[in-house]
Amino acid sequence: MRRLGDSVDWSRERFTMDDGLSRAVQTIFKRLYDDDLIYRADRIINWCPRCLTALSDIEVDHSDDEGELVYIRYGDGEHSVVVATTRAETMLGDTAVAVHPDDDRYQHLVGTTVELPLTSRSIPVVADEHVDPSFGTGAVKVTPAHDPNDFEIGRRHDLPGLSIMDERGVITAPGPFQGLDRFEARPAVVAALREEGRIVKEVRPYVHAVGHCSRCGTTVEPRQSLQWFVRVAPLARAAGDAVRDGRVRLSPPEMNARYFGWVDDMHDWCISRQLWWGHRIPVFYGPNGQVRCIGPDETPPQGWTQDPDVLDTWFSSALWPFSTLGWPDDTADLRAFYPTSVLVTGYDILFFWVARMMMFGLYAMRDRKPADAVPFRAVALHGLVRDAYGKKMSKSRGNTVDPLDWIDRFGADATRFTLARGSNPGSDTAISEDWAAGSRNFCNKLWNATRFALLNGAVLAPGGRPPGDPPHGGLRAPHASLATADRWILSRLSSVIAEVDRLLEQYEFGKACEALYHFAWDEFCDWYVELAKVPLSSGDARAAGTTRRVLGFVLDQMLRLLHPVMPFVTDELWCALTGEDSVMVAAWPAYEFSDPAAEADVASLMRLVTELRRFRSDQGLRPGQRVPARLAGIGSTPLSAHEESIRALLRLVPPGDGFAVSAALAVEGVTVELDLAGTVDVEAERKRLEKDLAAARREAEQASAKLGSVSFTQKAPSEVVAKTRQRLAVAEADVARLEGRLASLA
């Protein structure tokens, strides 16, 4: 972060295990406990037999794995039922068989008992609506101590839970399987059942979803145990409401659906972990079975013992927006900075972290007015960084990027700009060395542009004021001494400032970068700088002076705009340009100026120049070769003031003695007559004209087809119709001109 130039207040670095944060954890735990929002209960939880700890729902990763589906017959003859299972060993803990109440196949069994194989037990058959009659045989084994759904069925039917496995996944049920690991017990149980002729069918491999510990990958084992929970219903509702009523804005808004889907249907949060690392649960047990939650300023009675479990790390992380500001004390920081303005984070932890910060923030600050209780007013969710082909980066794939390596090779600015440029809200970012190289090239471009400006005496008005007058306040109307090109670039600058402002406001960093990139490279460097060379070398001191001021001003503003995404180069260049201390403390651009006429004129100039360049290129003329030319009719066009610029950009020299027109092009109302010393490549020119003619004809056809439709002219908005008419007129004129030119070539 430091090397990327992140401007953060390092003095506020915090760790969730710091004293202050621990105090916040204890405080909120006690409040929740006293409000009956934290409870301890015997529940089925996700258990990792390797980490030996409970896991919350979101710490379990599901994947489709190959397993087996085994059909087992319970009971005999009339009194038998076949159940299907992927975890055969759990049958040792079955305490019922369940069927759907409307399932005719099993009506006669409901209320009776069947014999459970391999044990000497008989278990009841119960009817439960949650059984899916279409899955397997429609009858399911019920293992309340080892399956969450079965646990619920057990609760509804008052079935006992029979625990047959210890915390390491080793069978504890007395008998031949005792002491076997769950994965050893599974085939052993199946073999024993087969021996007894109870296996009806075996499907192998059977692909089904299996939960894995997100920390170590071990297959999760549902386990009934005593754990601590947060009763989330009221907290989650408040967290959902804050987004629903607009107090917190998610960006992009498409994330709302996901967020609501989560908070509106959240299971109670299992917060106890059987790990040695973390905040310990502040609950103490007395010698006579007393239980008491101890607050941060209390001391537990002598001889009491603390609960051995620790809290889920997301519990303390959920307090981050206020625990870092000194809460529970009413500190100046808390008053000044809570609610925070915007949380920038990846969408992958919207649930882990964002939803929980919302719940705890709203709960902890519930004494404030609702608008100020939220932990942040906006959440800007960005995507994940992926490789050049959009694939997830992973060590095993070997497609990871070390940012420090890129910083060494391409520079911090290029690395940072690449990341910012690829950032579109809510979607992932593909990055590659090609992009980083492109960003580095852009840094070089800025460097060279600034070099050019300084070499040519670019200057800034005192205080970085814009060129032209009046010098202060309001919409500035540049002085009449400004050239069209100057007014054009200033007008464009103003538009870009407004656009970048708008985009940054919406966290559209990629689009903001793109806008700046094109302005800086295509408009400023490729056109303005080239146009500026004319007055700078003209010997007209006044014109040169104006150009120097505009050059300086635009560069100054541009570097300020680029500074957030390219901090180092822009600071270096800006200081060199302005002689000030740092662009970091310079004001954000707010320049406003609009000159549509200048924009139109320069657009016309660009079209003319581009067309002539195309001609030169097609004719195989070297870029540096000077060609005598006459710009006939330019006097009556808006380009009349720009003949010198046009000549400079196109290397056209005035016609001398013996000037002989060998080619003439009509563009933008000007007929450019060129003397190519008689060496016109007729074939190339014919090809060029034929291509243009085909395009013009296609254009004319499209437009006239539209206009020929009565429903179009009647129903389409009049401005669209007018525009189409104009398109047709232009296209037809082009067709006529090109046909004429082609005829004259023959």
Place this chain on the structure above:
RNA sequence: GGGCGCAUAGCUCAGCGGUAGAGCACUCGCCUUACAAGCGAGGGGUCACAAGUUCGAACCUUGUUGCGCCCA
């Protein structure tokens, strides 16, 4: 199994009712005095498929196919 999203140029992505765009890659020509990590020009797309709505659809609706993500 449920929900959400995406299919646009070789690659990565913008555009989201009115003439298909960018960066990179590619082709050609250039040491044109800020920049060869550059300059100029160019080629390349029935906007996944099929119906529908509309004067008009890459864009709206429905379905199909293929991918991705989240949750069971």
